Amino acid sequence: MPAPIEFWFEFGSNYSYLALMRIEEEARRAQVPLHWKPFLLGPILRELGWQSSPFVDQKEKGDYVWRDMARRAARYGLPFRRPSDFPRRAVLPMRVALLGSAQPWMGEFCRRVMLRNWAQDAAIDNDDCVLAALAGLVADPSAILFQARQEPARDALRAQTAEARRLGIFGAPTFMVAGEMFWGDDRLEDALDHARTLG
C-alpha cells in the first residue's frame, strides 16, 4: 500500500487550480490515497513578508505566470481565463472544503469552485457559489452552508492554516508524502512517485 499524499491547496491559488483538477484521477491511477488539505494561503504569505500574492508583488514574474498558466492549462486540456480579480478571496468555500475533506463530494465540489474562479472569472467567496457547487452532490446544501458559517468551521480553517505554517508550507499547491514536501503543480508526479516507492 503506497503512502498517502496530502494535497494542501487554496481556491485562490492559480497553480492549485491546475493540480486540483487533476489530482483525484492521478492519485486513483497511481493507487495513492488522497488526503485533501484546504488551507488559507494569504495569512501565510503575509507572515512571510508578502503584501499580496508573489505574482502581484513581483511584476516580472506575475507577467510570466499568466502565460505559463495558459500554456499549462492547454497542455492538461483544462479551460482557463485569467481572472479579473487575483488573488480572489475564498474563505467561505475553503471552510466548506474543510468540512467536506473526507466526504465523497469533496473532489467534485472543489473542481466546481475552481472552474468558477479560473474558467468563468466569477467571485467564489459567497453563498451562491457554495450552493451552486454543492447542488446535486449533497441532500441539503444550505445545511452545509449554515455549518460553514459557524464558529467551529472558522476555527477549523484557522487551525488547518496554522498546521500548514508548522509544516513549513510557503506556497500552494503543496504535496506532503510521509513528511516529504513537494511544492507546485509540476511536482504532483514526483510526489505520487514518491508515495508509490514507499508502498
Next chain:
Amino acid sequence: MPAPIEFWFEFGSNYSYLALMRIEEEARRAQVPLHWKPFLLGPILRELGWQSSPFVDQKEKGDYVWRDMARRAARYGLPFRRPSDFPRRAVLPMRVALLGSAQPWMGEFCRRVMLRNWAQDAAIDNDDCVLAALAGLVADPSAILFQARQEPARDALRAQTAEARRLGIFGAPTFMVAGEMFWGDDRLEDALDHARTLG
C-alpha cells in the same frame, strides 16, 4: 525546421545546473537548434529587489529547494551535492561561456563548470576552474582565459545581461522560443514542444 530555443542560464543557479546538464541532448533529440545565452543573474535579482538569491532571502523556500534539487538530480541521474557556498560567484567562467557560445566545445565546457559547482562543491570563479574545464577541448586554454579577462569580454557579458533584463527575464534557467518565455528547468520540455510546433 523547428524554431531555435535560447537557453538563458548562469553557473551559480541551481536549477540552471539541472537544465544545462540535459539540454544539449534533449534539444538534439527534439531536433531543435540550441542557442546558448549565458548571463549574470545577480545584477538582475538585485534590480528586482533581492539581496541575494531568492532561495537565501526566503528561508522556507530555501530549505525546500535543496530537497527538491536532490530529488530532481536523482530523477535525472545527475550527481548533486549542496554547495557550501551559494550562490557561487561565476563571473570569469560566464565570460568564457559567452566567448564559447557558438563553439563546438561550449556544451562540454559548461557541464564541467557546473559539475565543479554542484557535484564537487568547488569554487568556479578562478583560472584553475576555467583551464581545467577547457582542457582537451581547445588547443590553447590559456589564450581563451586571457581573452576572457579583456575589456571586450567583460562588456559582452554586461550587454548580454542587459539583454536578459530587456526580455523580462527574472530568473534562471529561462528558455525563449520565438519570443515566448519558459522559466525553470521543469519547463524545458514545454519549451522544446513549443519550438517543434512552430517547425
